[in-house]
Amino acid sequence: MRTFGIIWGGQLVSVIGSALSAFVIGVWVYLGTGSVTQFVLIQFCAAVPGILVSPVAGVITDRWDRKRIMLAADLGAGVATAILLTLVVTDSLSVWPIYLTTALSSACNSFHLIAYTALVPSLVPKKHLGRVNGLMQITQGVQIAAPLVAGALLQLVGLRGVLVVDLVSMAVAVGTLAVTRLPEDAVQPAPSDKAPSGFMAGLRYLGGRPGLVNLVVVFCAFNFLFAIAGGLVQPLILSFSSPATLGVLMAAGGSGLFVGSLVMAAWGGPRRRVDGVYLGLVLGGFFLVLHSLYPSPWLIAVAAPCFLFTLPLMNTACTTLIQTKVDPAFLGRVLGAVRMLVTAATPVAYLLIGPLSDGVFEPLMADGGPLAGSVGAVIGTGDGRGVALIFLVVGVLMLAVAGYAYTRPRLRGIDVELPDVESRKEPARD
Known part of the structure; x- marks a missing residue:
């Protein structure tokens, strides 16, 4: 340590x-x-x-x-x-x-x-x-x-x-x-002949372990939805607040991420690491939905830090599972494959949010728009309410991802059914 x-x-x-x-x-x-x-x-x-x-x-x-x-x-x-x-x-x-x-x-x-x-x-x-x-x-x-x-x-x-x-x-x-x-x-783990060499070995290693495949799918979905919310939170805030208020709320959101990191550093996550994945998805979905309900800086001041609190929870749970379940001889290749898949979700999300917001959701939520009398009666209509609807949809999708994750038996039992690997000799006593 x-x-x-x-x-x-x-x-x-x-x-x-x-x-x-x-x-x-x-x-x-x-x-x-x-x-x-x-x-x-x-x-x-x-x-x-x-x-x-x-x-x-x-x-x-x-x-x-x-x-x-x-x-x-x-x-x-x-x-x-x-x-x-x-x-x-x-x-x-x-x-x-x-x-x-x-x-x-x-x-x-x-x-x-x-x-x-x-x-x-x-x-x-x-x-x-x-x-x-x-x-x-x-x-x-x-x-x-x-x-x-x-x-x-x-x-x-x-x-x-x-x-x-x-x-x-x-x-x-x-x-x-x-x-x-x-x-x-x-610094240099012993070579292994359990899988082929090359960057495809990481994907093949994952492919032979359905629990890890499900984990990576869920992790990718979380990062994709997280990127959509991250790319639209500033337009959402500016639709009803000033740039000065935006700065304050962005700092407040960052404090949630920082506090979440400190909590994970002190706690380490639940004993069953997959429970951290479920918790991160459920809390993340709930607080994303909360962003959409009313155009209020005070609401965002609560919802944004709480949502960003879930990022260290998810990242810690997923990273720890990968580190403890993957043969050290292949850990670099698996991490490379996972990083490629997970981070690729971010630019894809950024390419989508502009057309979705300006071309689809904002017109739907405009005064007198197609959804003004239904969804608009709940979250309001006018400028920025289309972005708010995206937050609502993304939040519901994240809750759906949590449901999907829980229905995957191999993922649900990954802590026990997929044995931990030993990357080093563990001490006999604390």
């Missing part, structure tokens, strides 16, 4: 620096170009390369030294930041190098995350794995909170100063990891 704590602390510092620079770079692009399209392209470059390289990252994680993979990934992301800093210092920064360096950072982060997640089960006792995965979720809370600090930091030290902070934070992460001694079975 001490070794993990040292690595986790260094990586958390790096995540903070990266989140600060990512926000500030986005602000620079939007203010400099005034183009929403160019701003959104940054998000595209931050997501898609990481999805595409995930299977390759999984293969490499199972074949090479995982510590060296993490070091190389951190250094690669550092090079991307150093390029941006050089361009800023020479007053030659433009938009296209930002796209390229963002894509490079995305690919490096994917390698880093898969190697890091595969490394963890060999560093900590299995009984603490849920708590450790909860700690790892804190990084998402930090990323949401970053804009609160980054805005002030931008005014204080400018873009150049923020990039320097990012480079220093990466140096801390690299230095901390470099000097930490790790057990041999953690």
